Amino acid sequence: MKKLINQPEDFVRQSLQGMALAHSDRLKVHLDPHFIYRADAPIRNKVAIISGGGSGHEPMHGGFVGGGMLDAACPGEVFTSPTPDQMLEAAKTVHGGAGVLNIVKNYSGDVMNFEMAAELAHSEDIPVLNILIDDDVAVKDSLYTQGRRGVGTTVLAEKICGAAADRGYDLPAIAQLCRKVNLNGRSMGIALTSCTVPAKGSPTFELGDTEMEIGIGIHGEPGRQRMPLQSADDIAEMLAVSIIEDTDYSRQVREWDGKTGEWVEVPLSDRPFAPGDAVLAFVNSMGGTPLSELYIIYRKLAEICERKHLTIVRNLIGPYITALDMQGCSITLLKMDDELINLWDAPVNTPALRWGS
Amino acid sequence: MKKLINQPEDFVRQSLQGMALAHSDRLKVHLDPHFIYRADAPIRNKVAIISGGGSGHEPMHGGFVGGGMLDAACPGEVFTSPTPDQMLEAAKTVHGGAGVLNIVKNYSGDVMNFEMAAELAHSEDIPVLNILIDDDVAVKDSLYTQGRRGVGTTVLAEKICGAAADRGYDLPAIAQLCRKVNLNGRSMGIALTSCTVPAKGSPTFELGDTEMEIGIGIHGEPGRQRMPLQSADDIAEMLAVSIIEDTDYSRQVREWDGKTGEWVEVPLSDRPFAPGDAVLAFVNSMGGTPLSELYIIYRKLAEICERKHLTIVRNLIGPYITALDMQGCSITLLKMDDELINLWDAPVNTPALRWGS
Numbered sequence: 001m002k003k004l005i006n007q008p009e010d011f012v013r014q015s016l017q018g019m020a021l022a023h024s025d026r027l028k029v030h031l032d033p034h035f036i037y038r039a040d041a042p043i044r045n046k047v048a049i050i051s052g053g054g055s056g057h058e059p060m061h062g063g064f065v066g067g068g069m070l071d072a073a074c075p076g077e078v079f080t081s082p083t084p085d086q087m088l089e090a091a092k093t094v095h096g097g098a099g100v101l102n103i104v105k106n107y108s109g110d111v112m113n114f115e116m117a118a119e120l121a122h123s124e125d126i127p128v129l130n131i132l133i134d135d136d137v138a139v140k141d142s143l144y145t146q147g148r149r150g151v152g153t154t155v156l157a158e159k160i161c162g163a164a165a166d167r168g169y170d171l172p173a174i175a176q177l178c179r180k181v182n183l184n185g186r187s188m189g190i191a192l193t194s195c196t197v198p199a200k201g202s203p204t205f206e207l208g209d210t211e212m213e214i215g216i217g218i219h220g221e222p223g224r225q226r227m228p229l230q231s232a233d234d235i236a237e238m239l240a241v242s243i244i245e246d247t248d249y250s251r252q253v254r255e256w257d258g259k260t261g262e263w264v265e266v267p268l269s270d271r272p273f274a275p276g277d278a279v280l281a282f283v284n285s286m287g288g289t290p291l292s293e294l295y296i297i298y299r300k301l302a303e304i305c306e307r308k309h310l311t312i313v314r315n316l317i318g319p320y321i322t323a324l325d326m327q328g329c330s331i332t333l334l335k336m337d338d339e340l341i342n343l344w345d346a347p348v349n350t351p352a353l354r355w356g357s
Numbered sequence: 358m359k360k361l362i363n364q365p366e367d368f369v370r371q372s373l374q375g376m377a378l379a380h381s382d383r384l385k386v387h388l389d390p391h392f393i394y395r396a397d398a399p400i401r402n403k404v405a406i407i408s409g410g411g412s413g414h415e416p417m418h419g420g421f422v423g424g425g426m427l428d429a430a431c432p433g434e435v436f437t438s439p440t441p442d443q444m445l446e447a448a449k450t451v452h453g454g455a456g457v458l459n460i461v462k463n464y465s466g467d468v469m470n471f472e473m474a475a476e477l478a479h480s481e482d483i484p485v486l487n488i489l490i491d492d493d494v495a496v497k498d499s500l501y502t503q504g505r506r507g508v509g510t511t512v513l514a515e516k517i518c519g520a521a522a523d524r525g526y527d528l529p530a531i532a533q534l535c536r537k538v539n540l541n542g543r544s545m546g547i548a549l550t551s552c553t554v555p556a557k558g559s560p561t562f563e564l565g566d567t568e569m570e571i572g573i574g575i576h577g578e579p580g581r582q583r584m585p586l587q588s589a590d591d592i593a594e595m596l597a598v599s600i601i602e603d604t605d606y607s608r609q610v611r612e613w614d615g616k617t618g619e620w621v622e623v624p625l626s627d628r629p630f631a632p633g634d635a636v637l638a639f640v641n642s643m644g645g646t647p648l649s650e651l652y653i654i655y656r657k658l659a660e661i662c663e664r665k666h667l668t669i670v671r672n673l674i675g676p677y678i679t680a681l682d683m684q685g686c687s688i689t690l691l692k693m694d695d696e697l698i699n700l701w702d703a704p705v706n707t708p709a710l711r712w713g714s
Contacts, residue, residue, distance in 0.1 A: 004650035018652030295375030
C-alpha cells in the first residue's frame with residue numbers, strides 16, 4: 001500500500017485535523033464524536049442541512065460544509081457509516097430552530113443510523129426529516145444496499161438544498177425539494193482500478209491489467225459487468241445511455257417524518273429523461289483519475305446529450321465523490337428546471353465548491 | 358496502460374475539446390495552433406497574462422484562464438513545450454494594448470520557445486516580457502532544465518499577477534511582481550508512483566512497491582533520492598525543511614525585455630524564510646493522490662511552520678499542478694506580504710480556481 005498516511009488507524013482523525021487547520025476561517029471540526037460544522041453555526045431560523053457517511057469519498061461530505069451548502073457533515077471510518085451519536089451531536093450543534101434535513105445516501109448502515117439519530121433528535125425536540133438519495137442506475141440490492149445506491153446526485157442535492165435553506169425554504173419544502181432532486185438525478189460509474197482501504201492495506205478487489213468494471217460502487221461494490229478496457233468514448237456511451245434510458249423509475253423509500261414522529265413509506269415515481277429536457281452534467285473522478293481524462297469523457301457526454309436532445313445547462317467536472325485512490329469516473333445527469341438552476345447558481349462558500357462569494 | 362482516453366495521439370486535442378464544451382461561458386479554445394483564452398479577450402488597456410507548457414499538468418495552465426488570472430494558456434503535447442506559433446497567436450488574440458507578460462516555467466524547451474515567441478511578438482509591436490519561475494529546491498540542472506525547475510509557485514504567480522493586471526499594474530510593475538513571487542516561493546515534491554504518458558503507454562520510471570522518490574519533477578525527472586516509503590509526517594518534514602532551510606538563493610535568469618528588444622541577464626537574490634514570516638502554504642496532489650491524504654500532509658506542515666515560527670496566512674490544497682496520474686504530492690511555501698495577500702484574495706473566476714465572483 002502506497003499512501004501519504006501515518007498509522008492506518010489515524011487516517012480519518014488526522015485528515016480531519018488537517019481540514020480543521022486548513023479551513024478554520026469557515027468550519028470547525030469536533031472530534032469524538034467526529035463531525036465538521038460551519039464555524040458560524042447555528043444560523044437562527046434557517047433549516048440546517050446535515051449529511052454524512054463513511055470516509056474515503058473526500059471532498060464529500062466535509063468539503064461541502066459552509067455557506068450555501070451543508071451545516072454539518074458526519075464522517076465515519078473509511079467506508080463505514082457514522083454512528084447515531086455523531087449525527088445527534090451535529091444536529092444539536094447546528095440546529096437553529098427551523099429543523100434539520102438529513103441527506104442520506106442509501107446504504108443500509110447509513111440509513112439505519114440516520115433513522116436512529118432522527119429518533120434521538122426528535123426526543124430532544126429537534127424536528128428532523130431524513131431524505132434518501134438512491135440515484136445509481138447500475139444495480140439494485142447491492143452489497144451494502146437495499147434498492148439503489150446513493151452516489152453523485154448527493155453532491156448536487158447538498159448544493160441545491162443548501163441554497164434553498166439560505167433562501168428561507170421551510171423544512172417540509174426543503175424535504176420536497178430534496179426528493180425532487182433525487183428523482184431527477186441518475187448516475188453510473190466505472191472503475192479502472194480498485195481502491196485500497198488504509199486499514200486493510202491491499203486492494204479491495206482485483207482487476208486485470210486490461211480489465212475494467214462498469215457500474216462499480218463507490219466502495220468497490222460489484223457493478224454490472226467486467227469487460228476488457230474500452231475507449232473513453234465507449235465508456236461515456238455505456239454510462240450515459242444507461243442513465244438516459246433507465247426505465248426503472250418506481251421506488252419506495254422509508255422516510256422519517258419528524259413532525260409526526262412516524263416512519264412513512266413514500267412511493268416515488270419519476271420518468272426517464274425526455275427529449276427537450278435541460279440537464280446538469282456531472283463528470284466525477286473516483287479519486288485517482290486526473291482532470292484531463294474527465295474532459296475527454298465530458299466531450300463525448302456532450303455529444304451524446306445533443307444526440308438525445310438533452311440540453312446541458314450546467315456542469316460540474318472534477319473529483320467530488322471519490323473512492324479513495326480508485327481510478328475511474330462516474331457520470332451523473334440531473335434534470336433541471338428554473339428552480340433548480342436558480343438554486344444551483346446561488347452563492348456557495350465551502351472548501352470544495354465555491355462561487356459567488 | 359489504464360486511462361480514460363481514446364487514441365493516445367488524440368489525448369490533448371480531445372481534452373481541450375471537452376474543456377471548450379464545458380466552459381464555453383468563460384473561455385474559448387483555438388485548435389491548430391492550440392491555445393485557450395478568455396471569451397471576453399482582449400481586455401482593453403489591461404496587461405495580458407499568458408502561460409503555457411506541456412500538457413499533463415491539468416488544471417495548470419488552461420484551468421486558470423479566466424477573470425482575475427490568465428488571459429491565455431498554450432498547451433503543448435504531453436510533457437512537451439508548446440511552440441512559438443501557439444504563443445504568438447495567443448498573444449495577438451489577448452493583447453489589449455498594455456503589453457503581455459509570459460509566465461514561463463524554467464524548462465529548456467519552454468524557455469527557448471517563449472523567447473522566440475517574444476521576439477516574434479516584438480516584431481509585431483506587441484510589448485512582451487518573459488518572467489521565469491524556478492522555485493523547485495530539489496535539484497539543479499535537471500533532465501530538462503538549466504538551474505532550478507519551475508513548479509508550484511507558477512500557480513500562485515498566475516493568480517497574483519492576474520489580480521495585479523485587473524488592478525491596473527502596468528507591464529514593468531507586473532513583471533517586477535512576478536519576479537518577487539518567484540523569489541518568495543519555494544517548492545519540493547515526492548512521488549509514490551510513476552506517471553504514464555499516453556503516447557508511451559508504460560510508466561516513465563519504475564518505483565518498487567515499497568519505494569518513494571523525494572524531489573521528483575513534474576515530468577518524472579529524477580529527484581534527490583529514492584528511499585523506502587516513509588510516513589506522511591516524515592515526508593512532510595523532509596519536504597518542508599528542505600524548502601524552509603534552503604540557502605541556495607542566488608539565481609541568474611535571462612529575461613526578454615520587450616521594451617528594449619534585448620535579452621538581459623537578471624541577477625536575483627532572495628533570503629530563506631525567516632522566523633516571523635507570513636506564508637501561503639500550498640499542498641498539491643500530483644494527480645493520483647486524493648484530497649484526504651493531502652490534509653494529512655497539511656496537518657504536519659502546519660505543525661512544522663509553527664515550530665519554525667512561520668505563520669500560515671493563506672493556503673491552497675488540491676490537485677493544481679499535476680503529473681498525469683502520478684501518486685504523490687508537493688509542498689510550496691510562498692512568503693507573503695500585504696500586497697501579495699491582497700492580490701491573492703482578489704476575485705478570480707476560472708474553471709479551477711474561483712472565489713469572490
